[in-house]
Amino acid sequence: MAVQSIGPETLKYIATSKVRSIAADKIEATFRSRCIDLISKPLGTQILSFSDEWFAAAENLTTPTPPVRKPGVFVHSGAWYDGWETRRHNPEPFDWVVIRLGVASGKVEGVEIDTTFFNGNHAPEIAVEGCFGSNDEEIKHPSFKGWETILEKQDCGPSQRHAWALEKITDKAYTHVRLLMFPDGGIARFRLYGVAVPVFPQSIDDVFDLAAAVNGGVAVSCSDQHFGTKDNILLPGRGKDMGDGWETKRTRGEHVDWAIVKLGMSGEVDKIVIDTAHFRGNFPQKVQVFAGTFETEPSSRDSGWIEVLSPQNAGPDKEHKYGENVLQNVKGSVYSHMKLVIIPDGGVKRFRVFGRRRA
Incomplete structure (x- = not known):
């Protein structure tokens, strides 16, 4: 499926909606009564590619349970962390991870970034992009140009849950998202709140x-x-x-x-x-x-x-x-x-x- 190409300068100014920050203690009440997590691991979501995961795996981002801590535990790459953590001194503007949703496609209503236990090594800023397509091999490649902004760049703080509601929900559906982390660091969990846009059986008599x-x-x-x-x-x-x-x-x-x-x-x-x-x-x-x-x-x-x-x-x-x-x-x-x-x-x-x- 062809996807419109959008250059980086255009992306800088595109935003799908006005954004409202949600307090950590209001996240569940805001989203969980009408939304699902479109990238929850049990749904079948897949991490397709990433720029780096030296200290901790990108796969941890979609774990459905809250992050945990293991003080004093070290592995080959360094201290053990329950999240996604990249190397220091990224020469590129941002690190990134490409994720295929666990549903056929979905409309996004909100984003949560959890930096719990990342303190001093947390992501300073993040953004989220999306696209609609069927070619995983094309979409996961770093040269793919079909991304459009879902959530423009937002500040993040250490060891806390951050969430943003998209004030104006459109009919735009996405099959894939790309999480951007400026310039590097760690994120424990990534939640993408929204509603599935399923592919129903053609016949109304199919069960x-x-x-x-x-x-x-x-x-x-x-x-x-x-x-x-x-x-x-x-x-x-x-x-x-x-x-x-x-x-x-x-x-x-x-x-x-x-x-x-x-x-x-x-x-x-x-x-x-x-x-x-x-x-x-x-x-x-x-x-x-x-x-x-x-x-x-x-x-x-x-x-x-x-x-x-x-x-x-x-x-x-x-x-x-x-x-x-x-x-x-x-x-x-x-x-x-x-x-x-x-x-x-x-x-x-x-x-x-x-x-x-x-x-």
Whole structure:
């Protein structure tokens, strides 16, 4: 796919939107109710190329968990760091890393740069560029000229989370991004908040996972996520351990926990899968599912919720599959949101909603 070439002088003045700085303690509230991290490693994102990674690997940028520290631990290149760190005295204007998104393409709403534990060796300034294309070999090459600015150059400080919201969101979608670090240094994590622009099946009768993050699904809210985040239930695959699922804290007495998912496309539901992979002593006793059609984000107590799966016994480390013989109020009904209820608490690895698009 041909990509318009933009010279460096033009890039200097292009900005896709006005930028608003987000305080570290507001990042989750700002982005996590309507966005996913488009470059989270579990989505299948790939580091295609980089200018340098002498002290610490660029791959660490997309690790979904917070950075950690190992004081006093040294490797061949120097002190061990959980992030991306390049050599000192870069002769070029900036270091860079090229990343292919974990979704077919995505629209960007915000950027987070985390320099946690990088103090004295942090990146002084950063910028983010993007492009839309299919030729990884061309895009990853240093001579590629098709980049356009997503986030213009921003200052960074030591050992802290930095985030910026793009005030004017356009219909521009990207398949790849390039993170620029001026002139060199270290960054622990890079998050690119936005919404997936999926490639849906051509036929409206084809069945696919309406809730999957790669198909535009977003976990918009939940009652609790003490041990594992709600966003994990929409990721591909069955994960690697309990850490990449959704897990709530222990409760006492009568209680339920819940997570609300906005489907990537409104549709008619055929099958629901609730996976408790790796949750062997902390799975829910029962699971229950409600569905609804909403123009705005619903609350858990909204009157528009309709029960589509009555409470069912759950088991450890297992995919629980519920088809037409168990589901109710789904035939001929079109829903935009689902509410997964776990009784009374516990952990769920994945939540799948298979159906046909009807919007």
